[in-house]
Amino acid sequence: MALGGFANRIAHVDLTAGTVEYRGIPEDWARKYIGARGLGVRYTLENGPQVDPLSPDNLLCFMNGPLTGTEANMSGRMAIVTKSPLTGTVTDSHHGGWSAARLRWAGFDGVLVKGKASSPVYLYVQDSTVEIRDASEVWGKGVHDTVAFFRDRYGEKDLSVIAIGQAGENLVRFACWVNENDRASGRGGTGCVGGSKLLKAIVIKAPKKMPKAANLEAWKPAHKRALATIMDEQNITSPRKGGLSVYGTNVLMNITSTIGALPTKNSMVTSFGPSAEKISGEYVKEHILVDDPTCHACPVACKKEVEIKEGPWKGLRMESVEYEPAWSLGANCGNDDINTVAKLIDLCNDYGMDAIETGHPISIYMEATERGYTNGDGGLAWGDTMAMVELARKIAFREGIGNVMADGADATAQYFGHPELAMTVKGQGVPAYDPRGLKGMGIGYATSNRGACHLRAYTPAAELGVMPFGSLKVDPLAWKGKGELVKIFQDIHAFSDSLDLCKFSAFAESAEEYAAQYAAMVGVECTADDVIKIGERIYNLERYYNNLAGIGAGSDYLPARFTQEPSTMPGSLGHVCELDEMLAEYYAARGWENGVVPESKLRELGIIE
Amino acid sequence: MQVNFYATLRPIVGGRTVQFDIGENITVQQLVDAVVTRFPKLRQELLNDEGHLYPHVHVFVNGRDAPYLPNGVETVIQPGDTIDIFPAVAGG
Numbered sequence: 001m002a003l004g005g006f007a008n009r010i011a012h013v014d015l016t017a018g019t020v021e022y023r024g025i026p027e028d029w030a031r032k033y034i035g036a037r038g039l040g041v042r043y044t045l046e047n048g049p050q051v052d053p054l055s056p057d058n059l060l061c062f063m064n065g066p067l068t069g070t071e072a073n074m075s076g077r078m079a080i081v082t083k084s085p086l087t088g089t090v091t092d093s094h095h096g097g098w099s100a101a102r103l104r105w106a107g108f109d110g111v112l113v114k115g116k117a118s119s120p121v122y123l124y125v126q127d128s129t130v131e132i133r134d135a136s137e138v139w140g141k142g143v144h145d146t147v148a149f150f151r152d153r154y155g156e157k158d159l160s161v162i163a164i165g166q167a168g169e170n171l172v173r174f175a176c177w178v179n180e181n182d183r184a185s186g187r188g189g190t191g192c193v194g195g196s197k198l199l200k201a202i203v204i205k206a207p208k209k210m211p212k213a214a215n216l217e218a219w220k221p222a223h224k225r226a227l228a229t230i231m232d233e234q235n236i237t238s239p240r241k242g243g244l245s246v247y248g249t250n251v252l253m254n255i256t257s258t259i260g261a262l263p264t265k266n267s268m269v270t271s272f273g274p275s276a277e278k279i280s281g282e283y284v285k286e287h288i289l290v291d292d293p294t295c296h297a298c299p300v301a302c303k304k305e306v307e308i309k310e311g312p313w314k315g316l317r318m319e320s321v322e323y324e325p326a327w328s329l330g331a332n333c334g335n336d337d338i339n340t341v342a343k344l345i346d347l348c349n350d351y352g353m354d355a356i357e358t359g360h361p362i363s364i365y366m367e368a369t370e371r372g373y374t375n376g377d378g379g380l381a382w383g384d385t386m387a388m389v390e391l392a393r394k395i396a397f398r399e400g401i402g403n404v405m406a407d408g409a410d411a412t413a414q415y416f417g418h419p420e421l422a423m424t425v426k427g428q429g430v431p432a433y434d435p436r437g438l439k440g441m442g443i444g445y446a447t448s449n450r451g452a453c454h455l456r457a458y459t460p461a462a463e464l465g466v467m468p469f470g471s472l473k474v475d476p477l478a479w480k481g482k483g484e485l486v487k488i489f490q491d492i493h494a495f496s497d498s499l500d501l502c503k504f505s506a507f508a509e510s511a512e513e514y515a516a517q518y519a520a521m522v523g524v525e526c527t528a529d530d531v532i533k534i535g536e537r538i539y540n541l542e543r544y545y546n547n548l549a550g551i552g553a554g555s556d557y558l559p560a561r562f563t564q565e566p567s568t569m570p571g572s573l574g575h576v577c578e579l580d581e582m583l584a585e586y587y588a589a590r591g592w593e594n595g596v597v598p599e600s601k602l603r604e605l606g607i608i609e
Numbered sequence: 610m611q612v613n614f615y616a617t618l619r620p621i622v623g624g625r626t627v628q629f630d631i632g633e634n635i636t637v638q639q640l641v642d643a644v645v646t647r648f649p650k651l652r653q654e655l656l657n658d659e660g661h662l663y664p665h666v667h668v669f670v671n672g673r674d675a676p677y678l679p680n681g682v683e684t685v686i687q688p689g690d691t692i693d694i695f696p697a698v699a700g701g
Contacts, residue, residue, distance in 0.1 A: 234665075236697045243616045249700030251616050258693050259672045271672075282619060302700075323700050455701060465664040466699040473664040475677050507699055570691070571672025 004214025040081025076296025261437025328359030334382030483585025
């Protein structure tokens with residue numbers, strides 16, 4: 001391949017045959033789809049969109065981007081891409097820390113896994129080689145014990161471990177991969193796919209060896225300019241000064257509750273009132289924060305490590321108390337005890353379960369109890385902390401009602417006979433922004449290709465006015481213009497997810513910075529317009545996959561609660577989410593027909609001939 | 610009048626809630642002026658060189674950002690209104 005920056009080496013692992021082959025990346029695919037998310041989706045499409053997600057035929061891709069593990073700031077990320085057992089769509093889920101960088105330093109752009117082993121295995125990656133090894137000694141262990149086992153065997157120095165816990169082994173539909181820093185590729189059930197293949201872990205031993213840019217002369221100013229935007233004291237990314245650095249993502253808990261955009265008690269209301277303060281980033285910093293970990297090449301250090309100081313989990317030290325899981329296991333479940341929130345996040349990390357998704361069947365059970373839908377079964381009160389901790393275990397091990405919950409929010413709501421209690425889109429639970437208070441999120445959730453997601457199009461960056469230097473600010477309660485805005489966000493994020501740079505780079509960098517870094521690293525021409533065009537291609541590729549998989553017209557929707565039940569809380573009082581109006585605007589901007597990509601658009605973008 | 614402060618503004622004002630004795634029928638702009646007079650370090654956090662609120666900071670009146678109130682920053686604050694002031698915040 002003529003492109004620079006890449007290792008141009010992908011390991012193709014067949015667990016059924018027990019073989020590993022090494023191949024380069026098709027240059028046409030690298031040019032069109034960049035890497036990580038885009039390239040992983042292209043490989044997944046090639047594998048066939050009709051595949052059963054839990055069959056040996058499903059492909060599981062651990063995919064880096066051309067910037068992963070380089071000098072580029074916030075570049076310690078990979079995408080795990082597969083067909084999701086939770087949604088049936090293609091999904092890509094990213095994580096940070098150092099494991100992605102280490103995979104690159106070991107000489108790989110990606111590892112693609114197909115088939116199913118005859119007994120539990122792990123992959124050992126070192127010096128451009130991947131070996132399939134026996135995992136019988138770690139099968140049954142949580143992620144934390146698995147990491148400890150491999151550190152003991154191979155030495156902690158230069159070692160990364162990406163593992164599934166018991167949830168993945170037990171095929172919990174939203175099981176995930178977690179690495180040695182408790183960074184999770186949370187969404188979409190990629191860990192469940194791993195469990196279905198009897199693949200326990202990927203272990204990587206590689207000292208630091210950052211790839212050099214193909215065009216060093218262009219790289220230096222591009223890198224310098226990108227770093228300057230991150231460090232600028234006006235930006236929330238500013239180390240130890242900006243809100244994201246000082247308080248982490250949980251700096252959001254108070255503002256979303258204030259403006260009536262915090263989905264509380266299974267989205268029955270849009271604010272947690274005074275209780276929001278008790279699980280906020282400010283509260284964490286004041287009471288239990290002990291450290292601010294970071295990732296490869298990142299000066300922001302947004303992670304928040306805490307130590308519980310009292311109560312049944314006194315002494316537990318864990319990371320990280322992020323906004324999304326603090327919401328899902330906190331306000332979403334009527335739980336204002338930060339210690340239990342931290343404990344539950346830690347359990348999700350260890351069992352290997354999406355902490356956002358785990359809160360959904362629990363909150364459904366709580367609402368079903370309140371409304372008398374549980375048919376006399378014990379029930380679960382809002383904020384019952386001890387019961388929540390026990391339920392997390394039951395879900396991971398598929399015990400009792402946990403066996404129902406392990407299949408996700410839709411299955412849980414149907415079990416209680418009330419499917420309308422599931423706050424999901426395409427089967428995936430909504431994240432921590434109520435579309436009645438932040439309407440861009442409504443169209444964003446509905447049109448996300450991987451199910452309800454806040455990261456496909458992070459519109460709060462505009463709706464809260466934190467675009468670089470406040471360059472764009474729009475009214476969170478207005479719907480007009482949000483369809484077009486979401487398309488732009490989706491396209492730019494698709495590109496940056498394919499580089500693979502941390503989403504938070506978007507609070508400082510713009511398409512110009514992404515283009516300059518990509519062009520210099522890979523040795524091509526790239527402008528800001530190219531970034532949006534390539535991102536558009538990647539977004540349509542994903543939609544094409546979904547259409548072929550049978551997810552087509554009518555698949556972009558929101559739960560009726562958001563479109564028909566007005567908010568009752570200050571900030572968004574009386575508002576619903578005007579999805580239909582935004583969808584019409586969005587489809588016009590996309591050139592789609594009711595969620596289906598026409599062939600003319602696929603040809604225009606070069607996805608098909 | 611009680612005003613709530615959040616995130617990186619709290620260390621500047623010394624806590625979550627600060628009492629301001631500034632009379633009745635004041636506008637949002639007059640309140641902001643009183644805030645930056647009492648806490649001069651907040652001026653550079655909240656106001657641009659022309660003395661206007663930065664787009665990335667927020668003065669919420671009952672959860673609604675000042676620019677979107679019927680009279681913007683000239684809106685008169687009513688007794689019982691909740692005032693929350695945030696710096697730039699975002700996340701994931």
